[in-house]
Amino acid sequence: MTTTREGRVWTVGELADELGVTTRTLRFYEAEGLISPRRAGMQRVYGPRERTRLKLILRGKRFGMTLAEIREIVDIYDGAASSEQRQLEKLLARLDEIAADLRARHADLRRTLAEVTDVAEQCRTRLAELSATARPDLQ
Amino acid sequence: MTTTREGRVWTVGELADELGVTTRTLRFYEAEGLISPRRAGMQRVYGPRERTRLKLILRGKRFGMTLAEIREIVDIYDGAASSEQRQLEKLLARLDEIAADLRARHADLRRTLAEVTDVAEQCRTRLAELSATARPDLQ
DNA sequence: CTTGACGTTTACGTTAACGTCAACCACCAT
DNA sequence: ATGGTGGTTGACGTTAACGTAAACGTCAAG
Numbered sequence: 001m002t003t004t005r006e007g008r009v010w011t012v013g014e015l016a017d018e019l020g021v022t023t024r025t026l027r028f029y030e031a032e033g034l035i036s037p038r039r040a041g042m043q044r045v046y047g048p049r050e051r052t053r054l055k056l057i058l059r060g061k062r063f064g065m066t067l068a069e070i071r072e073i074v075d076i077y078d079g080a081a082s083s084e085q086r087q088l089e090k091l092l093a094r095l096d097e098i099a100a101d102l103r104a105r106h107a108d109l110r111r112t113l114a115e116v117t118d119v120a121e122q123c124r125t126r127l128a129e130l131s132a133t134a135r136p137d138l139q
Numbered sequence: 140m141t142t143t144r145e146g147r148v149w150t151v152g153e154l155a156d157e158l159g160v161t162t163r164t165l166r167f168y169e170a171e172g173l174i175s176p177r178r179a180g181m182q183r184v185y186g187p188r189e190r191t192r193l194k195l196i197l198r199g200k201r202f203g204m205t206l207a208e209i210r211e212i213v214d215i216y217d218g219a220a221s222s223e224q225r226q227l228e229k230l231l232a233r234l235d236e237i238a239a240d241l242r243a244r245h246a247d248l249r250r251t252l253a254e255v256t257d258v259a260e261q262c263r264t265r266l267a268e269l270s271a272t273a274r275p276d277l278q
Numbered sequence: 279c280t281t282g283a284c285g286t287t288t289a290c291g292t293t294a295a296c297g298t299c300a301a302c303c304a305c306c307a308t
Numbered sequence: 309a310t311g312g313t314g315g316t317t318g319a320c321g322t323t324a325a326c327g328t329a330a331a332c333g334t335c336a337a338g
Contacts, residue, residue, distance in 0.1 A: 123231040183285085290330105
């Protein structure tokens with residue numbers, strides 16, 4: 001697609017390709033209210049803003065979040081522009097919850113990674129033993 | 140339930156409660172071949188082995204893995220007892236893939252956490268400004 | 279002895295997150 | 309004017325991961 005004074009813009013197909021999803025997915029997210037690209041006539045026009053939003057969404061998916069949870073968060077990010085004190089306090093509280101959750105997941109991942117590398121290590125030593133006994137002539 | 144020479148054992152209900160899932164889930168996992176508790180007559184008997192397996196499974200779920208992916212891994216863990224060289228090499232290769240994936244997720248999480256805490260920080264400063272202008276009399 | 283709390287299987291229902299298909303329009307190249 | 313490429317809106321299909329309900333067994337308490 002072309003570029004405008006607003007920076008680069010994308011069509012559905014282009015953005016879907018770049019993000020590794022289908023056009024169906026992008027339209028679905030729009031129907032679910034996760035993104036709302038402008039239109040040029042009938043056609044959807046995605047700007048950098050929609051693009052980063054989508055990246056956030058896909059990252060959330062990689063973490064195993066549901067679209068409902070993701071929607072809650074992106075809505076909150078949008079609300080961050082608000083300057084009403086009450087809004088900001090709600091947002092801040094939610095952000096702290098999310099951060100705590102992320103930290104827990106982070107620790108969880110560390111444990112799992114340690115376990116996996118441990119099993120892999122056992123594998124390697126076992127394989128070393130095997131090759132040693134299989135060729136005793138080599139020493 | 141009682142304890143035997145094999146250590147603690149659980150009934151479906153007990154274990155489901157402890158793990159925060161329903162009995163339906165445990166039976167479903169069994170039907171899918173993810174666990175295979177012994178029987179005392181008709182009733183299922185879960186030992187420590189099944190318990191740790193289930194914890195692994197649920198951890199995988201928290202990471203957004205499908206049951207199919209999880210099954211592959213737990214099968215591999217079981218196969219780790221094997222002493223056939225070919226098996227061990229396959230297992231090791233898969234473990235390295237998994238470790239790489241976990242490291243990527245780990246980095247991903249770090250980025251996300253950084254972003255979240257950053258937004259939270261902006262929130263806090265904005266709130267501080269608000270309370271400052273709202274009460275100019277306090278200095 | 280029946281009531282209630284636990285267990286069992288079988289079977290159908292449900293929800294999320296898309297995939298797939300049909301039927302259509304717009305434009306460009308041959 | 310025909311075909312190819314890429315866009316549009318429905319509408320229905322699909323899969324994973326259970327939920328829910330029916331219909332039954334079992335055992336201890338009242």
